[in-house]
Amino acid sequence: MKKPRVLLVDDEEAFARNISKLLRIRGYHVQTADSGPRALEVLLEEPVDVVVIDLKMPEMDGLETIGKIHKYKKRPKIIVLTGYPSLLTRLQANQLGVSGYLSKPCRVQDVTAALQKALSGPPAGDA
Amino acid sequence: MKKKTPVDNAAGYHAPQDQREKYYSRLFRRFILLTLACSIVPLLAVGWGINLHYTNFARERMTNSLQTQIGHHKKIIELFLQEHSSKLQLIAQTHSKEFLSQPQNLQEIFDMINRDYWSIRDLGLIDSNGQHLAYIGPYDLMDKNYSKTFWFKEVMDQGIYISDMFMGFRKVPHFVIAVVRKGSGEPWILRATIDTDSFRSLVENVKIGKTGEVYLVNREGVFQTTSRFGGTIMSPSETPIALSHDDIRIRVEASHKNGNNRKVPRQIVCQTWLKDPQWMLVVKQDYAEAFYEANHANLSTLIFLHLAAVTILVVIVFISRHMIRVIQRRDHEADHLNQQLMQTGKLAAIGELSAGVAHEINNPLAIILTERQLLLDSENSGGYASSDFQDQFHDAMEQIDIQVQRCKRITHNLLRFSRRTQSVVETVDLNAFIQEVVDLVEREALASGIKFFTKFDEALPPILSDPSQLQQVFLNMITNSIDAHDGNAYGRVEIQTRSVPDRSSVRITIADSGSGIDPKHLDKIFDPFFTTKPVGKGTGLGLSICYSIIQRLGGEISVQSDVGQGTEIMMTLPIRPPDEVLEDLARPHRNTGGAS
Numbered sequence: 001m002k003k004p005r006v007l008l009v010d011d012e013e014a015f016a017r018n019i020s021k022l023l024r025i026r027g028y029h030v031q032t033a034d035s036g037p038r039a040l041e042v043l044l045e046e047p048v049d050v051v052v053i054d055l056k057m058p059e060m061d062g063l064e065t066i067g068k069i070h071k072y073k074k075r076p077k078i079i080v081l082t083g084y085p086s087l088l089t090r091l092q093a094n095q096l097g098v099s100g101y102l103s104k105p106c107r108v109q110d111v112t113a114a115l116q117k118a119l120s121g122p123p124a125g126d127a
Numbered sequence: 128m129k130k131k132t133p134v135d136n137a138a139g140y141h142a143p144q145d146q147r148e149k150y151y152s153r154l155f156r157r158f159i160l161l162t163l164a165c166s167i168v169p170l171l172a173v174g175w176g177i178n179l180h181y182t183n184f185a186r187e188r189m190t191n192s193l194q195t196q197i198g199h200h201k202k203i204i205e206l207f208l209q210e211h212s213s214k215l216q217l218i219a220q221t222h223s224k225e226f227l228s229q230p231q232n233l234q235e236i237f238d239m240i241n242r243d244y245w246s247i248r249d250l251g252l253i254d255s256n257g258q259h260l261a262y263i264g265p266y267d268l269m270d271k272n273y274s275k276t277f278w279f280k281e282v283m284d285q286g287i288y289i290s291d292m293f294m295g296f297r298k299v300p301h302f303v304i305a306v307v308r309k310g311s312g313e314p315w316i317l318r319a320t321i322d323t324d325s326f327r328s329l330v331e332n333v334k335i336g337k338t339g340e341v342y343l344v345n346r347e348g349v350f351q352t353t354s355r356f357g358g359t360i361m362s363p364s365e366t367p368i369a370l371s372h373d374d375i376r377i378r379v380e381a382s383h384k385n386g387n388n389r390k391v392p393r394q395i396v397c398q399t400w401l402k403d404p405q406w407m408l409v410v411k412q413d414y415a416e417a418f419y420e421a422n423h424a425n426l427s428t429l430i431f432l433h434l435a436a437v438t439i440l441v442v443i444v445f446i447s448r449h450m451i452r453v454i455q456r457r458d459h460e461a462d463h464l465n466q467q468l469m470q471t472g473k474l475a476a477i478g479e480l481s482a483g484v485a486h487e488i489n490n491p492l493a494i495i496l497t498e499r500q501l502l503l504d505s506e507n508s509g510g511y512a513s514s515d516f517q518d519q520f521h522d523a524m525e526q527i528d529i530q531v532q533r534c535k536r537i538t539h540n541l542l543r544f545s546r547r548t549q550s551v552v553e554t555v556d557l558n559a560f561i562q563e564v565v566d567l568v569e570r571e572a573l574a575s576g577i578k579f580f581t582k583f584d585e586a587l588p589p590i591l592s593d594p595s596q597l598q599q600v601f602l603n604m605i606t607n608s609i610d611a612h613d614g615n616a617y618g619r620v621e622i623q624t625r626s627v628p629d630r631s632s633v634r635i636t637i638a639d640s641g642s643g644i645d646p647k648h649l650d651k652i653f654d655p656f657f658t659t660k661p662v663g664k665g666t667g668l669g670l671s672i673c674y675s676i677i678q679r680l681g682g683e684i685s686v687q688s689d690v691g692q693g694t695e696i697m698m699t700l701p702i703r704p705p706d707e708v709l710e711d712l713a714r715p716h717r718n719t720g721g722a723s
Binding site: 105106 | 487
C-alpha cells in the first residue's frame with residue numbers, strides 16, 4: 001500500500017520537526033512548510049493527501065491558507081492543529097470543510113486517529 | 128497632512144483640587160455676573176427710567192395746578208379792586224358835588240357800598256384844593272389838606288388812582304382808591320380807603336398746605352400785605368423784583384437764610400403782576416411739601432424697586448450656589464466613574480493577556496509532548512543501548528529544557544504583570560520594561576505579520592514611576608499599534624527610548640506603519656468611549672485611560688498621524704515626578720491600579 005502523503009504546515013520549527021519524525025515512524029510520507037504561501041507552493045509541486053495546518057502563522061494565517069487550498073483542482077483533506085483553539089475558529093474551519101480540528105498540546109495518537117479518519121472519509125471534493 | 132495634538136484636556140479629569148476650587152469660584156462669579164447683567168441691570172434701568180418720567184410728569188402737573196391757582200387768585204384781587212374803582216366812578220358820575228357834600232347822603236352811599244361786606248374804611252369828598260368837603264369814617268380828617276399828597280397829584284392827572292399801602296395822616300397802613308369828577312365847574316375827588324383787614328384777608332386767606340404763603344409786594348419790593356413767614360405789611364421784602372410781566376412765572380428758590388437768620392428750606396415760588404396797581408402777587412411753598420405726594424410715591428417705588436433687586440440678587444446667589452454644588456457633585460461622580468473605567472480597562476487588559484499567555488504555553492507544551500513520544504518510540508524500536516536512542520534522548524532532553532524554559536518565561540511575565548496590579552512607585556528601567564511588554568505581544572504580532580524594532584537609548588536613566596500603570600499604558604499603546612495594521616499583510620512597529628536633552632525626563636516613541644488616524648478623529652482619540660473599531664471590538668477606553676495615567680504620572684502624551692503612513696505616539700515621563708504627583712499616587716483612593 002502506498003504511504004499516505006501528509007503536508008505539515010507550522011511555523012513552530014521544533015514542533016514541525018518532531019511531529020514529522022513521529023508520523024514518518026508511523027508510516028506516513030511527511031513534508032513540512034513553515035508558512036501558508038510555502039504550503040501552497042508545495043501543493044503545486046506534489047500531490048498531497050492530507051494537510052495538517054496551524055492557524056496562527058505570520059504572513060498568511062491558517063484559515064486563509066485553507067481557503068486558498070480549496071481553489072486547487074485536487075483538493076487534499078485538511079486537519080487543523082492549533083495552539084489557539086477557539087469556538088470561532090472551529091466553526092470557521094468547519095465551514096471550510098476541514099476533516100478534523102485538534103488543539104495543541106495533543107498526543108501523536110490523536111493526530112494519527114484524525115489522519116485515519118480523514119483518509120477513510122469521502123473525498124474532500126464531496127465534503 | 129500632519130497634525131499635532133498637544134493634549135491639553137479641557138475637562139481636566141484629574142485636575143488638582145485647588146485648581147478645581149478656583150474653577151468653581153470663577154464659575155460662580157460668572158453665573159452671578161451674567162444673571163445680574165440679564166435681570167437686575169435691566170430691572171433697575173427700566174425702574175429708574177419710569178420713575179424719572181413719572182417724577183417729571185408729577186412735577187409738571189403740580190406746577191400747572193399751582194399756576195392755575197395763582198391765576199385764579201390774581202383775578203379775584205383784580206376784580207375786587209376793579210369793582211371798587213367802578214363803584215366810585217359810578218357814584219362820582221351820577222351824583223353832584225352838592226349832593227355828596229351832605230354828610231347824610233355820603234353816609235348813605237358809604238353804607239350801601241359796605242352793605243354786602245365790609246370793604247371800605249372811609250369815604251371822603253375832596254375839592255380841587257385838597258380840602259375835605261365831607262368825610263365818613265372813624266378818623267377825624269375833615270381839616271386835613273391833601274393837596275400835597277402824592278395820590279392827590281396822581282388822581283388829578285389820571286382821573287382814577289389806586290395807591291400803594293401808605294401810613295398817611297392816620298398812621299396805619301392803608302391804601303386808597305380815588306376818582307376825580309371833571310365837569311363844567313371845579314373838579315372834585317371822591318376817595319375811598321379800602322379796609323386793610325378785609326383786603327388782607329382776601330389776599331392772604333388762601334391756605335396752601337402748611338408751608339404755603341401768599342403776599343403782595345409793590346414795585347419797590349415793599350410788602351403790601353403781611354406774609355405768613357416773610358414779613359409784615361409795609362416792611363421791605365427780600366423778594367427780588369422782576370420787570371413786570373403778564374404771565375405767571377415759577378421758579379425754585381434754593382435753601383437759604385433770610386434776614387432774621389431763619390433757615391428757609393428750598394421753596395417753589397410762583398409770581399405774577401397785577402395790572403392796576405402794579406403789585407406782584409407771590410405764592411410760596413416749601414418744595415418738599417409741594418411735591419410731597421410725588422416724592423412719597425417716588426420713594427415707595429424706589430424702595431420697592433431696590434427691594435426687588437436685592438431679592439433677585441439673594442435668589443441668584445442661592446441658585447448659583449446650588450448649581451455649583453450640583454456641578455461639584457457631578458464632577459465627583461465623573462471622577463469616580465473614570466476611575467471605575469480605568470479599573471475595568473485594567474481588568475480587560477489582564478483578561479486579554481491571560482488568554483494570550485495560556486495560548487502561548489500550548490506551543491511549548493505540544494513540543495514537550497512530541498519529545499516524550501519520540502523518546503518512547505525510540506525506546507520501543509531499539510532499547511536504551513542503541514545509538515539512535517542515545518541521540519534522540521539527548522535531543523529530546525535538550526528540547527524539553529528549552530521548552531520548559533520558554534513556559535517559565537511566559538508564566539513569569541504573567542505573574543510579574545499580576546503582581547504589578549498593586550500600585551507602587553519604584554524605579555523602572557524603561558528599556559527592560561518595554562522589552563518585557565514587547566515579548567508578551569511579539570509572537571501574536573508576528574502572526575499578523577508585524578515585526579518589532581526597538582531602538583533603546585543605552586544611557587537611559589531609570590525613572591521613578593508606577594510600573595503597573597506604565598505596563599497598562601505600553602500594552603495598550605503597542606496593541607493599538609498592532610491593530611492599526613488591520614488589513615495590511617505586513618507592518619512594523621518601532622519603539623524608541625531616549626532622554627530629553629535637559630535630562631529631567633525621558634521620551635518614548637511608538638511609531639507604527641499602520642493606516643493612520645483621520646485628522647477629524649485626531650482631537651477625539653483621547654476621549655472616553657471614542658473608538659473607530661467595529662462594535663464589540665473595542666471599548667474606546669484604552670487611550671483615554673492611557674491619557675489619564677500618563678497625566679497622573681506627571682507626563683505628557685501627544686500624537687502625530689498621517690493617513691496611510693502611520694501613527695507616532697510620543698510620551699514624555701519625568702525621571703522624578705513632582706512631589707504632589709508622588710503623593711497623589713500614594714493616596715489609596717487614587718490608587719486605581721490596586722487589585723481588589
